[in-house]
Amino acid sequence: MNLGRSLPRWSLGILLGLVLAALIVPWLSPYSYYAPSWDEIDLGPHWHSGHLLGTDDLGRDLLVRLMWGLRISLLVAVCASLTSLLIGVLWGVTAGFIGGRVDAWLMRAVDVLYSLPFIPLVVVLTVLFGRDLVLLFIAIGAVSWLDIARIVRGQTRSLRERDFIVAARVGGMTDAQIMRRHVLPNLAGIIIVYLTLTIPSVILTEAFLGYLGLGAQAPLTSLGTLIADGASQMRARPRLLICPAVLLAVLVYCCNRLGDALRDRFDPASQSL
Amino acid sequence: MNSTTPPLLQVNALSVSPAGVQGGARVVDAVSLQVQRGRILGIAGESGCGKTQLLLALLGLSPRGARVQGQVLWQGQALPAQGAARLRGDRIAMVFQDPMTALNPYLTIATQLCEVWHRHRPGARAQANSRALEMLQAVGIDQPSRRLKQYPHQLSGGMRQRVMLAMALMCEPDLLLADEPTTSLDVTVQAQILDLLLQLRERLGMALIVVTHDMGVLAQLADEVLVMESGRVVEHGSTSQVFAVPQALATQRLLEAARRLDISAAPAAGGGT
Amino acid sequence: MLRFIAWRLLAALPTLAVIITLAFFLLHAAPGGPFDADKAMVPEIRTVIEARYHLDEPVALQYLRYVGGIVRGDFGPSFQYQNTSVNELIAQGLPIDLTIGTLALLLALLLGVPLGMVAALRRNSLADRACTALALLGLSLPVYVTAPLLILLFAVTLHWLPAGDWGEGAWRNLVLPVVALSLPYVAYIARLLRASLLEVLQAPYIRTAWAKGLSGSQVLWRHALRPALLPVVAFLGPASVGLITGSIAIETSFGLPGLGRYFVDGAFNRDYTLVMGVTILYGVLIVLANLAADLLQAWLDPKVRL
Numbered sequence: 001m002n003l004g005r006s007l008p009r010w011s012l013g014i015l016l017g018l019v020l021a022a023l024i025v026p027w028l029s030p031y032s033y034y035a036p037s038w039d040e041i042d043l044g045p046h047w048h049s050g051h052l053l054g055t056d057d058l059g060r061d062l063l064v065r066l067m068w069g070l071r072i073s074l075l076v077a078v079c080a081s082l083t084s085l086l087i088g089v090l091w092g093v094t095a096g097f098i099g100g101r102v103d104a105w106l107m108r109a110v111d112v113l114y115s116l117p118f119i120p121l122v123v124v125l126t127v128l129f130g131r132d133l134v135l136l137f138i139a140i141g142a143v144s145w146l147d148i149a150r151i152v153r154g155q156t157r158s159l160r161e162r163d164f165i166v167a168a169r170v171g172g173m174t175d176a177q178i179m180r181r182h183v184l185p186n187l188a189g190i191i192i193v194y195l196t197l198t199i200p201s202v203i204l205t206e207a208f209l210g211y212l213g214l215g216a217q218a219p220l221t222s223l224g225t226l227i228a229d230g231a232s233q234m235r236a237r238p239r240l241l242i243c244p245a246v247l248l249a250v251l252v253y254c255c256n257r258l259g260d261a262l263r264d265r266f267d268p269a270s271q272s273l
Numbered sequence: 274m275n276s277t278t279p280p281l282l283q284v285n286a287l288s289v290s291p292a293g294v295q296g297g298a299r300v301v302d303a304v305s306l307q308v309q310r311g312r313i314l315g316i317a318g319e320s321g322c323g324k325t326q327l328l329l330a331l332l333g334l335s336p337r338g339a340r341v342q343g344q345v346l347w348q349g350q351a352l353p354a355q356g357a358a359r360l361r362g363d364r365i366a367m368v369f370q371d372p373m374t375a376l377n378p379y380l381t382i383a384t385q386l387c388e389v390w391h392r393h394r395p396g397a398r399a400q401a402n403s404r405a406l407e408m409l410q411a412v413g414i415d416q417p418s419r420r421l422k423q424y425p426h427q428l429s430g431g432m433r434q435r436v437m438l439a440m441a442l443m444c445e446p447d448l449l450l451a452d453e454p455t456t457s458l459d460v461t462v463q464a465q466i467l468d469l470l471l472q473l474r475e476r477l478g479m480a481l482i483v484v485t486h487d488m489g490v491l492a493q494l495a496d497e498v499l500v501m502e503s504g505r506v507v508e509h510g511s512t513s514q515v516f517a518v519p520q521a522l523a524t525q526r527l528l529e530a531a532r533r534l535d536i537s538a539a540p541a542a543g544g545g546t
Numbered sequence: 547m548l549r550f551i552a553w554r555l556l557a558a559l560p561t562l563a564v565i566i567t568l569a570f571f572l573l574h575a576a577p578g579g580p581f582d583a584d585k586a587m588v589p590e591i592r593t594v595i596e597a598r599y600h601l602d603e604p605v606a607l608q609y610l611r612y613v614g615g616i617v618r619g620d621f622g623p624s625f626q627y628q629n630t631s632v633n634e635l636i637a638q639g640l641p642i643d644l645t646i647g648t649l650a651l652l653l654a655l656l657l658g659v660p661l662g663m664v665a666a667l668r669r670n671s672l673a674d675r676a677c678t679a680l681a682l683l684g685l686s687l688p689v690y691v692t693a694p695l696l697i698l699l700f701a702v703t704l705h706w707l708p709a710g711d712w713g714e715g716a717w718r719n720l721v722l723p724v725v726a727l728s729l730p731y732v733a734y735i736a737r738l739l740r741a742s743l744l745e746v747l748q749a750p751y752i753r754t755a756w757a758k759g760l761s762g763s764q765v766l767w768r769h770a771l772r773p774a775l776l777p778v779v780a781f782l783g784p785a786s787v788g789l790i791t792g793s794i795a796i797e798t799s800f801g802l803p804g805l806g807r808y809f810v811d812g813a814f815n816r817d818y819t820l821v822m823g824v825t826i827l828y829g830v831l832i833v834l835a836n837l838a839a840d841l842l843q844a845w846l847d848p849k850v851r852l
Contacts, residue, residue, distance in 0.1 A: 112560050112561045112564055113561075113564070115561045115829065115833060116561065116564065116568075116829065117565070117787065117790060117791075117828035117829055117832060118787075119790075119791040119794070120790075120791075120794075120809060120821075120825045120828055121569070121825070123794075123809070123810070123813050124572055124813055124825070125572065127814060128572060207690075208688060208690060208791075208795065211690045212794075212795075212798065212810055213814075224690070227690065227691060227694070228690075230694070231690075231693075231694035231799065234694055234698050234702065235702055241695070242695075242698075245691045245694070245695060248688075248691060249683070249687050252685075252686035252687075253682060253683060253686040255686075256685060256686055257682060260682075332757060334753065334756055334757060358759065359759070360759070361756070361757055361759035362757065362759030362760070363759055366757070366758075367757040369750060369753070374749065374750040375750045375751055375753075375754045376751055376754065377751040377754070377755070377769050378751070378773075378848070379772050379773050379846070379847065379848060381848075384768075388758070388760065388768070389758045389759070392760055392761075424848045424849070426848075426849055437754075440758070
């Protein structure tokens with residue numbers, strides 16, 4: 001698959017760079033992301049000692065904390081997206097393929113759930129059930145699958161009438177086999193399109209929860225938490241707000257840009273939003 | 274015919290190259306033609322031969338970025354791009370192929386008819402409505418006052434085509450360009466529309482350029498026929514001539530196709546020089 | 547049309563039922579009760595208070611009692627603010643949310659539509675590319691990022707506007723929250739309109755309009771804009787959901803006493819009734835917003851006459 005020319009190179013490069021940095025920097029840096037260091041409080045960017053972005057109010061190296069926050073954001077984003085993908089695809093393919101009353105009920109459930117105020121419910125979930133990271137992915141994933149279910153169901157319905165599916169039926173394949181062997185591969189394009197939409201959105205949701213004080217529990221940190229901390233100290237130490245804010249913005253911007261390009265490639269009929 | 278009056282429309286070596294294509298590959302290639310007042314010129318050709326692009330170029334409506342070369346003379350005077358704009362809808366009108374998509378689904382019939390009048394006869398705004406009613410009656414639409422308040426999707430295909438005609442006739446143009454006026458209609462309605470066009474020529478002395486791939490239509494309507502292939506004119510002559518002794522291969526193919534559809538290929542009684 | 551409205555409201559009932567039930571059982575299934583934070587409470591007093599709030603009854607009974615209250619329009623007493631009912635808290639907070647939300651939406655339309663139009667009409671020019679990049683940036687910056695940054699710039703550094711606080715709804719206090727909340731929507735609407743307008747301009751009926759000799763602005767305003775706006779109107783329904791979420795962040799960042807703040811505080815303090823009351827209210831607002839968006843769409847699109 002030749003993606004070379006149509007993909008925005010800067011965005012791809014920056015994104016890969018960030019992922020790499022998130023993996024490598026904390027490993028390379030001598031500084032811990034959570035242990036306070038009382039004699040190194042409030043340093044500005046200081047190349048000497050290796051504090052490339054300086055330290056925060058507890059003497060913790062800012063760069064390392066940012067990279068850890070990035071790790072968490074990426075981890076949650078990927079896991080939550082995969083969760084919602086799993087649920088959504090299963091739901092949509094089942095509804096679209098079986099059709100009839102099953103389809104009607106499954107989609108009606110989606111309609112009802114669509115109008116729920118999700119963020120409030122996610123907030124409730126995360127507050128109540130502890131700040132387990134796994135629970136976080138599941139909670140976020142569980143509220144994002146509706147769109148993919150609808151889209152997949154639509155695609156499946158139109159695929160169902162196509163000749164090769166009818167041929168497979170006649171040839172004796174069971175519904176499950178057909179769904180697995182024929183329908184799913186044809187959904188690949190749509191799924192990629194969907195992922196490009198969800199990943200940035202999930203990153204933002206997770207950061208939002210972090211901002212509210214939910215999400216990843218201390219000592220783990222998330223970009224959202226870092227932003228919240230920075231905001232509360234913005235008069236004295238604006239650097240603590242600006243660095244994570246810029247990082248989050250760049251991350252999401254690159255994801256969105258890449259997403260637009262991938263969507264244009266896989267589904268030129270879709271409107272780049 | 275007075276040989277010193279210039280023809281209504283004179284086209285000299287008109288060429289259109291689509292945007293983004295360097296050198297060669299013209300969709301309209303050095304086409305020359307002439308239309309006298311009150312005469313009907315038929316342009317025949319298979320789809321893709323450039324006939325629609327030719328009509329659009331005459332009106333100055335070639336797609337953005339296309340390069341148009343050659344000369345278009347209206348009543349002996351050269352038409353710059355702005356000039357064409359002034360004549361559009363007023364002296365030269367066009368009827369498009371698919372009436373469902375060519376009419377704006379979000380505006381009433383009345384709005385779409387009256388705006389032509391308002392645009393070109395600003396001093397006589399008050400008469401717009403009655404003129405619209407008159408035109409709807411002229412094209413044979415029943416209950417015209419009711420139709421005015423309706424939207425395109427509430428009318429049948431045949432009625433929509435008539436509405437398009439009425440819209441084109443609002444300012445009594447000297448020349449009507451018709452792109453496949455009967456192709457998307459069923460047979461009975463086709464015959465009615467063709468009759469209507471002939472009547473209009475009788476009553477209003479209006480000239481007509483009819484573009485179609487259906488030779489049967491031209492047999493009934495046209496005085497002269499031009500055959501196009503790959504952007505060039507390959508045959509030109511009076512209708513009876515072209516039908517009796519087709520020279521170009523393209524013409525023969527078109528006649529074959531018409532014959533196979535069992536449409537009478539005999540030229541109309543009043544045609545030919 | 548009235549039948550349509552009635553039908554939609556009726557169809558919303560299952561959704562509301564789901565919200566109520568879900569929220570209720572989630573809150574009750576969680577470890578820890580509403581008064582765990584008050585460690586200083588003597589056991590006997592705790593028993594009395596729990597009895598007063600019916601917390602000692604079986605969960606199913608509590609549920610029925612709650613639903614009964616809702617039907618009568620009573621959201622129950624707040625657990626945090628001992629002498630206040632949730633209804634009162636809602637009455638205090640809701641106007642703030644509505645003001646900021648509506649203003650943000652209007653601002654988003656006011657800025658987003660022209661931006662989208664310029665981008666579409668000057669396609670691929672510098673102006674278009676700039677607008678598109680700005681829009682993408684707006685989408686990538688969540689409100690809880692722009693809010694503190696705006697405060698940093700306009701309040702802390704420049705001292706032009708207050709850093710927070712409702713201040714009885716003075717307009718100066720509204721500016722930053724409304725702008726921060728509207729930014730992602732300006733971006734979304736601009737992109738949506740650009741794509742939609744570009745598509746509409748390719749439609750055959752636009753060519754007909756040109757062929758009739760109409761001027762450029764007539765073609766744009768009378769023929770192209772209305773169909774192009776339809777997706778934007780359709781978006782207003784889901785946008786309201788986002789505005790609600792956004793308002794939570796905005797109120798937290800700016801210290802505004804709106805529903806969002808109550809909600810977050812209530813969630814942390816396990817104030818069951820407050821959290822549920824606000825969640826249900828959000829659900830109702832979403833239903834109403836979607837209904838309004840649909841009605842607006844029907845008004846614009848003659849093919850969808852009710």
